[in-house]
Amino acid sequence: MAENQSTDMDDSEDVVTLAHGAGGGAMRSMLQDLVVPRFAGNGAATDGTEVADDGDTPRVGLPELDDGAVHPVGDDGALVVTTDSHVVKPLFFPGGDIGRLAVAGTVNDLAMMGATEPTALTCSLVLEEGTPTSDVQRVIESMAATAEEADVSISTGDTKVMGNGDVDGIVINTAGVAYLDGNAPVSDAGLDPGDALIVSGPMGDHGIALLSAREGFDFTGDLESDVAPVNGFVGAAMDAGRITAMKDPTRGGLANALNEMAEKADVGIDIDEQRIPISGATASAGEVLGIDPLSVANEGKVVMGVDQNDAKAVLEAIQACPGGKDAEIVGQASEDHTGRVVVDTGFGRRYLSEPEGEALPRIC
Amino acid sequence: MAENQSTDMDDSEDVVTLAHGAGGGAMRSMLQDLVVPRFAGNGAATDGTEVADDGDTPRVGLPELDDGAVHPVGDDGALVVTTDSHVVKPLFFPGGDIGRLAVAGTVNDLAMMGATEPTALTCSLVLEEGTPTSDVQRVIESMAATAEEADVSISTGDTKVMGNGDVDGIVINTAGVAYLDGNAPVSDAGLDPGDALIVSGPMGDHGIALLSAREGFDFTGDLESDVAPVNGFVGAAMDAGRITAMKDPTRGGLANALNEMAEKADVGIDIDEQRIPISGATASAGEVLGIDPLSVANEGKVVMGVDQNDAKAVLEAIQACPGGKDAEIVGQASEDHTGRVVVDTGFGRRYLSEPEGEALPRIC
Numbered sequence: 085m086a087e088n089q090s091t092d093m094d095d096s097e098d099v100v101t102l103a104h105g106a107g108g109g110a111m112r113s114m115l116q117d118l119v120v121p122r123f124a125g126n127g128a129a130t131d132g133t134e135v136a137d138d139g140d141t142p143r144v145g146l147p148e149l150d151d152g153a154v155h156p157v158g159d160d161g162a163l164v165v166t167t168d169s170h171v172v173k174p175l176f177f178p179g180g181d182i183g184r185l186a187v188a189g190t191v192n193d194l195a196m197m198g199a200t201e202p203t204a205l206t207c208s209l210v211l212e213e214g215t216p217t218s219d220v221q222r223v224i225e226s227m228a229a230t231a232e233e234a235d236v237s238i239s240t241g242d243t244k245v246m247g248n249g250d251v252d253g254i255v256i257n258t259a260g261v262a263y264l265d266g267n268a269p270v271s272d273a274g275l276d277p278g279d280a281l282i283v284s285g286p287m288g289d290h291g292i293a294l295l296s297a298r299e300g301f302d303f304t305g306d307l308e309s310d311v312a313p314v315n316g317f318v319g320a321a322m323d324a325g326r327i328t329a330m331k332d333p334t335r336g337g338l339a340n341a342l343n344e345m346a347e348k349a350d351v352g353i354d355i356d357e358q359r360i361p362i363s364g365a366t367a368s369a370g371e372v373l374g375i376d377p378l379s380v381a382n383e384g385k386v387v388m389g390v391d392q393n394d395a396k397a398v399l400e401a402i403q404a405c406p407g408g409k410d411a412e413i414v415g416q417a418s419e420d421h422t423g424r425v426v427v428d429t430g431f432g433r434r435y436l437s438e439p440e441g442e443a444l445p446r447i448c
Numbered sequence: 449m450a451e452n453q454s455t456d457m458d459d460s461e462d463v464v465t466l467a468h469g470a471g472g473g474a475m476r477s478m479l480q481d482l483v484v485p486r487f488a489g490n491g492a493a494t495d496g497t498e499v500a501d502d503g504d505t506p507r508v509g510l511p512e513l514d515d516g517a518v519h520p521v522g523d524d525g526a527l528v529v530t531t532d533s534h535v536v537k538p539l540f541f542p543g544g545d546i547g548r549l550a551v552a553g554t555v556n557d558l559a560m561m562g563a564t565e566p567t568a569l570t571c572s573l574v575l576e577e578g579t580p581t582s583d584v585q586r587v588i589e590s591m592a593a594t595a596e597e598a599d600v601s602i603s604t605g606d607t608k609v610m611g612n613g614d615v616d617g618i619v620i621n622t623a624g625v626a627y628l629d630g631n632a633p634v635s636d637a638g639l640d641p642g643d644a645l646i647v648s649g650p651m652g653d654h655g656i657a658l659l660s661a662r663e664g665f666d667f668t669g670d671l672e673s674d675v676a677p678v679n680g681f682v683g684a685a686m687d688a689g690r691i692t693a694m695k696d697p698t699r700g701g702l703a704n705a706l707n708e709m710a711e712k713a714d715v716g717i718d719i720d721e722q723r724i725p726i727s728g729a730t731a732s733a734g735e736v737l738g739i740d741p742l743s744v745a746n747e748g749k750v751v752m753g754v755d756q757n758d759a760k761a762v763l764e765a766i767q768a769c770p771g772g773k774d775a776e777i778v779g780q781a782s783e784d785h786t787g788r789v790v791v792d793t794g795f796g797r798r799y800l801s802e803p804e805g806e807a808l809p810r811i812c
Binding site: 098099100101102104105111114115118119122123144145146152153155157158161163165166167168169170171203204206207208209210211212213214215216217218220221224225227228231237238239240241242243244245246247249250251252255257259261263265445446 | 462463464465466468469475478479482483486487508509510516517519521522525527529530531532533534535567568570571572573574575576577578579580581582584585588589591592595601602603604605606607608609610611613614615616619621623625627629809810
């Protein structure tokens, strides 16, 4: 049990740093060293593919570091559960706000497990004393509208107020739960060599739009966050073919998502860089800011592995849905360079590495 | 739908104040005016007693302002869902810490809906940059131990880091979900005239211990928070007799819980003050601090309405369990003074009113 395990925290790393919240290597190492060993004893399976026959044991738990957990319940049902806290700054940004981000983020994490019809969301607000009531109202309205768009009800919540200066503005936590009736959940570890990799639309819009807004840059063009629920087109994709693995490229962007998928499935990934959709506005702004659009968060996009025989059908299904018209097949999984992502730039090949450190604090 | 409703917010109340987070009247009015009308359109029932036959419609939703929501799923199952954010200061206090508080709080909210065997908890951490890793580790260990005590797994989570000064220390959100297989959930609105009211143990320990620790008072005696999961003795109570309504007297204490139960069920409540258990240490400290132990939070206690014929059996079942030995029958529901709580002090009778304002910020 947890009590008898020692932690492997580096002694020099004795305080929490912004890098721990960035979704890259530092984050994963903190979770793996500090959190997972302590919670894994609470009935979690160590192998995401093993189906436990005990209702108390999650089929997918914390050790898998997937987008959510899966618990068998009843005769042949399963609960998919996920959570996210949102600390984004500014609260309102081009293309969205913290409320839309919170609802879409949680709906999308459920969708990444194959649960495209969520049962319920929770909404917990931590408010700074002195926050204008009109801001709270605007955020609540945005959450309600986004929940309607995703066809889910927000049915329970909590509100805390912290003193002036104890918290900056508004922090929102949402958790989501979906009941799966007999359907197998989708993992982010299921890639097989030969699977096609589909990206559902332009990469990097959320991260680049956020940073530009925060820094006060006024780029020409339509620089907007992509924040949106993806459960609609993910459901259509699942109906159209066999999805072997899914991930939403949020913190750490596409680079992080692909590296995790390669590592967890023990396959290599080959990407054709010229096929990755990136909007002109995001590409230019990224260049000026010195930030790679492949390493920053998306909040309305999906990267999925698809059985190669189904790739075309799945692509067309996504392209026919709102939010999916720019979807592309960007590469495939291979038996070579396992655990690594290789990008063909058109001029040569390079490894796409996982972002380290904190390019963009408080981006979601 | 929500979009067409105007808010009834008082114009003079244009910023969030600490009173909005105190769990009393200001809190309820903010929720009722600002949050509920916006989210209620998302499929929520307006009447907690009505069983919807549509899986998307919660049987108990936000408008009921209960401890959680209930969603029918599958053939005859139901999901109970709840959430809480914790911002307590200090992080470590006599009798517990923020981690134990978070796990117990969520387990207890589920138990208040009759779901004493939770399926899963989520754990979302918001950490201030610079927080000692050893503090995070201590909190995680406490969460794991409390989850084991409550027999629930923590199976998914999220971690965010905010800059130094953007958040004070550690904020923890937990959400919990339980699958009920055919059993009817318990509401907090089900009191009938004649029902006995049982309190599971001494009142006010958490609030008084917290304030004393924060202010640096060194009272003699055992002043300790009561923070603990209650699902064990609540399960035993439900097996022993018919529970008509339950609530955990957290923010706003017993005074708040009883007033809510009276108001929601449209009954009166009569309480014999001398039968309310209060520890000597808490009573003395409360007197010195000028704080009524009946108006501050408990974190390991329950107040329940019980069919009067079952009251003795339920009381004995609770008393036989860990955490329940000091349980008492403290009063009964009546047809008189509906919506109000009348206390017999031994010298006369007075209304027990709901606490207003913010006696104790950041108590949970």
